[in-house]
Amino acid sequence: MTPAGAVGQPYSRLEGRAKVTGTARYAVEYPVDGVAYAQAVPATAVRGTITGLDTDAALAVDGVLAVLHHGNAPRLTPGVDPELFRLQEPTVHFRGQFVAVVVAETIEAAREAARLVRVDYAPQPHHTVLSAQDPALYRPDHVNPSYPTDVVAGDFDAGFAAAEVRLDLTYRTPSYHNSPMEPHAATAQWRDGRLLVHDSIQGSSPAREILARLFGLPIEAVRVVNTHVGGGFGGKLYCKVQTVLAALAARHVDRPVRLPLTRQQTFGPVGYRTPTIQRVRLGAGPDGRIDAVAHDAISQTSMVTEFAEQTAVYTRNMYAAPNRRTTHRLLRLDVPTPFWMRAPGHTPGSFALESALDELAAACQVDPVELRLRNDTTVDPESGSPFTSRNLAACLTDGVRRFGWDGRDPTPRARRDGRWLLGTGMAGSSYPARVRPATASAAASADGTFEVRINAADIGTGARTALWQVAADALGTPPERVRIRVGDTALPPADVAGGSTGLASWSWAVVRACERLCDRLAELRGRLPAEGLTVEVSIDDEVAAQRTLPRYGYGAQFAEVRVDSDTGEVRVRRLLGVFAVGRVVNPTTLRSQLIGGMTMGLSMALHEAGLFDTRYGTWANHDLASYHVSSNADVPAVEAYWVDDADDQLNPLGVKGAGEIGIVGAAAAIANAVHHATGVRVRDLPVTLDKLLAA
Numbered sequence: 077m078t079p080a081g082a083v084g085q086p087y088s089r090l091e092g093r094a095k096v097t098g099t100a101r102y103a104v105e106y107p108v109d110g111v112a113y114a115q116a117v118p119a120t121a122v123r124g125t126i127t128g129l130d131t132d133a134a135l136a137v138d139g140v141l142a143v144l145h146h147g148n149a150p151r152l153t154p155g156v157d158p159e160l161f162r163l164q165e166p167t168v169h170f171r172g173q174f175v176a177v178v179v180a181e182t183i184e185a186a187r188e189a190a191r192l193v194r195v196d197y198a199p200q201p202h203h204t205v206l207s208a209q210d211p212a213l214y215r216p217d218h219v220n221p222s223y224p225t226d227v228v229a230g231d232f233d234a235g236f237a238a239a240e241v242r243l244d245l246t247y248r249t250p251s252y253h254n255s256p257m258e259p260h261a262a263t264a265q266w267r268d269g270r271l272l273v274h275d276s277i278q279g280s281s282p283a284r285e286i287l288a289r290l291f292g293l294p295i296e297a298v299r300v301v302n303t304h305v306g307g308g309f310g311g312k313l314y315c316k317v318q319t320v321l322a323a324l325a326a327r328h329v330d331r332p333v334r335l336p337l338t339r340q341q342t343f344g345p346v347g348y349r350t351p352t353i354q355r356v357r358l359g360a361g362p363d364g365r366i367d368a369v370a371h372d373a374i375s376q377t378s379m380v381t382e383f384a385e386q387t388a389v390y391t392r393n394m395y396a397a398p399n400r401r402t403t404h405r406l407l408r409l410d411v412p413t414p415f416w417m418r419a420p421g422h423t424p425g426s427f428a429l430e431s432a433l434d435e436l437a438a439a440c441q442v443d444p445v446e447l448r449l450r451n452d453t454t455v456d457p458e459s460g461s462p463f464t465s466r467n468l469a470a471c472l473t474d475g476v477r478r479f480g481w482d483g484r485d486p487t488p489r490a491r492r493d494g495r496w497l498l499g500t501g502m503a504g505s506s507y508p509a510r511v512r513p514a515t516a517s518a519a520a521s522a523d524g525t526f527e528v529r530i531n532a533a534d535i536g537t538g539a540r541t542a543l544w545q546v547a548a549d550a551l552g553t554p555p556e557r558v559r560i561r562v563g564d565t566a567l568p569p570a571d572v573a574g575g576s577t578g579l580a581s582w583s584w585a586v587v588r589a590c591e592r593l594c595d596r597l598a599e600l601r602g603r604l605p606a607e608g609l610t611v612e613v614s615i616d617d618e619v620a621a622q623r624t625l626p627r628y629g630y631g632a633q634f635a636e637v638r639v640d641s642d643t644g645e646v647r648v649r650r651l652l653g654v655f656a657v658g659r660v661v662n663p664t665t666l667r668s669q670l671i672g673g674m675t676m677g678l679s680m681a682l683h684e685a686g687l688f689d690t691r692y693g694t695w696a697n698h699d700l701a702s703y704h705v706s707s708n709a710d711v712p713a714v715e716a717y718w719v720d721d722a723d724d725q726l727n728p729l730g731v732k733g734a735g736e737i738g739i740v741g742a743a744a745a746i747a748n749a750v751h752h753a754t755g756v757r758v759r760d761l762p763v764t765l766d767k768l769l770a771a
C-alpha cells in the first residue's frame with residue numbers, strides 16, 4: 077500500500093456524472109432492436125385456482141403480441157424455486173401473484189391490455205392474520221440465513237424470577253416495503269438458445285445459476301448484466317419473478333422483451349419485511365445489570381416458501397447477561413413471501429431490545445448510555461469467545477460527546493419550547509461482519525494502465541468506486557491508471573451486494589488479484605508481453621479456511637425530537653450516529669450508507685407501515701402516495717461519524733461492511749426520544765400522533 081494511497085480518500089462515485097446526466101443505463105433502458113414490452117397481470121384472488129382465462133379483449137388491443145399464462149407459457153424446470161415457478165400452473169397462493177403477462181409493441185398497449193385480461197377463480201378460504209395466539213405457529217428448523225431457531229444459555233426462568241427489576245414487554249412492527257427508486261425490472265433476449273438478461277438485481281452471479289436451472293440451460297448460455305442498479309435494500313437480493321416473466325415472454329414472442337414492474341406491483345409480490353410481534357423480558361439488578369434476557373419473536377411466512385426472519389438474533393450477542401433465551405416462531409399465511417430488507421432481523425429486533433433497555437434504564441433510574449456500558453462485554457455472551465473487535469463503548473462515549481448528551485435530565489416532559497415538548501433518546505447498534513467467496517481478475521496493459529474485473533454489484537452504494545480505490549493501492553499505481561468493471565456475469569463471479577458482505581468480500585478478491593499481478597510483473601522485470609498480462613484469483617479457499625469468530629460492527633444512535641403538545645405531531649430535530657465498521661475505504665460513500673440507513677430508521681420510526689387488509693389479502697396502501705416514506709422535509713440534520721476499528725483477520729483491508737448498520741437501533745433511538753419528550757411509550761411502530769394523543 078502506498079503511503080498516500082487512494083484508500084481512505086473521499087472520491088466521488090465514478091459513475092456519478094453518468095447518473096446525474098441520465099446516461100447511466102438501468103435494466104429496461106438499454107437500446108435493444110425490436111424490443112417488445114410486457115406487463116404482468118396480478119391475481120385478484122387471495123387463494124384458489126384459476127378456472128378460466130379470457131384473453132380475447134386483451135389480444136384485440138392494437139399492438140398486442142401475446143398473452144402468456146399457465147396454459148401457453150414455455151415450461152420451466154420444477155423444483156428450482158417455487159417463487160419463480162410462474163405461469164406454470166393454475167394455483168393462486170396469494171393476492172397479487174402474477175398469473176398472466178401481456179406482451180405488446182408499446183408499454184401503453186401492454187398496460188391497457190393487461191386490464192382487459194379476464195381471469196376466473198375458484199376461490200378458497202384464506203387466512204392472513206398474524207397473531208401470537210394462533211395455534212398454527214410453528215418452530216422453523218432454522219432462521220435466516222442459517223441461525224439456530226432457539227438458543228438457550230444459563231437458566232432464564234430462574235434468573236428472571238430472582239431478579240429485583242423485571243420487565244415483560246411486547247413490541248410490534250408492521251410490514252415494510254423496500255421501495256427502491258428503480259422498481260424490479262428486466263430486459264430479456266434469446267439468441268441461438270442463449271439468454272441475455274439486463275436485470276435490476278443485487279447480484280447477477282447467483283441469478284445466472286438460477287436462470288440456467290429454471291430454463292434448463294448450461295450456465296455458459298446465460299448472461300446477466302446489472303451495470304447500474306437503482307437501489308434494492310434487500311428486495312433485489314436474488315433472482316426475482318420479473319426476470320423469469322421477461323425471459324418466458326421473450327421466448328414466447330421470439331423477440332427481446334422489457335418487463336418493468338409497476339410501483340404498486342413491488343408492494344408484495346417481490347417481497348417485503350415481515351411484520352413482527354416480539355416479547356422481551358429483562359430481569360436486572362437495581363444497578364441495571366441484566367441477569368436474564370428473553371426475546372421471543374413471531375413473524376409470518378407464506379404458503380409458497382419458508383422465509384424465517386432472524387428477529388431475535390440481535391439479542392443473542394449484543395449485551396451481557398448470564399441467563400438468556402431467544403426463540404422464533406412462524407405462521408404460514410396466504411400472503412406473499414416476506415423477503416430480505418435492510419438489516420433483516422436486526423432492524424425489528426433492535427427496535428424491541430433497544431426500546432426495552434430504555435425502559436429498564438428508566439425503571440432503574442440509570443442513564444441509558446451508562447446502562448449499555450454496564451452491560452457491555454468483551455466476549456460473545458453466547459459462545460464465550462472474545463469478539464474480534466468490539467468498539468461499542470467507543471461509539472457510545474464518542475456519541476455522548478458529539479451529541480451533547482451529558483447533563484440530560486432523564487425526567488419525561490421536562491423540556492419545552494413553546495408548544496413543543498423536547499426529548500432525546502439513544503440506542504445501541506450492531507451488525508455481523510462477514511465475508512463470502514469471490515473471484516477477481518487484474519490485467520496490465522502495455523500502455524501502463526490496468527483493468528480490474530469482478531462481478532460485484534453497485535446498487536448505488538459506491539462499491540465500484542471503493543473497489544477502484546482498493547485496486548489502485550494494491551497495484552501501487554495512481555487510480556487514474558485503473559479501470560474497474562463490475563455488474564456482469566461475463567466477469568469473474570462474486571456474491572451479492574447483501575448482508576453488508578460486499579466490500580469486505582470483493583475487496584479481498586481484488587487485493588489478491590492485484591497482488592498476483594504485481595508478483596507476475598516483478599518476475600517479468602517490466603518486460604510485459606505486447607498483449608498485456610491478466611491474472612485471475614479466487615479467495616474461496618481463504619474464505620473457507622477462515623475461523624468462525626464473533627465479528628461485528630457497532631454503533632450508537634442518538635436522536636432529538638420535538639412533539640407538538642396539542643396535536644401529537646412528532647418531528648425529528650437531529651440524528652447522530654457513531655459507528656465502528658472497520659477500515660474506511662471511502663468516507664463519502666461510507667457516510668452516505670450510514671446516513672441512508674439512519675434515515676430509513678427515521679422513516680420506520682415515524683412513517684412507514686404496510687396496512688394489510690386481511691379481508692382482501694393485500695396492502696391497502698400499496699403505492700408511494702399512501703405508503704408514507706419520509707421525505708426531505710421530514711429529515712433533519714443527520715450526522716454520521718466513525719471511530720477507529722480494526723479486525724486484521726477479517727479480510728486484507730479490515731473492512732466490516734456498512735450497508736445495514738445505519739438502520740439498526742435508529743427507530744428505537746427515536747421512539748426512546750419520544751418517550752423522553754412526552755412520557756408516552758409507543759411499543760408498536762410507527763410512532764404516530766394518534767397513539768400519543770390517546771395516551
Ligand code: MOS
Pocket residue numbers: 278308309310311313416417418419420573574575576
Ligand atoms: Mo441486505 S437486506 O442483505 O440487501
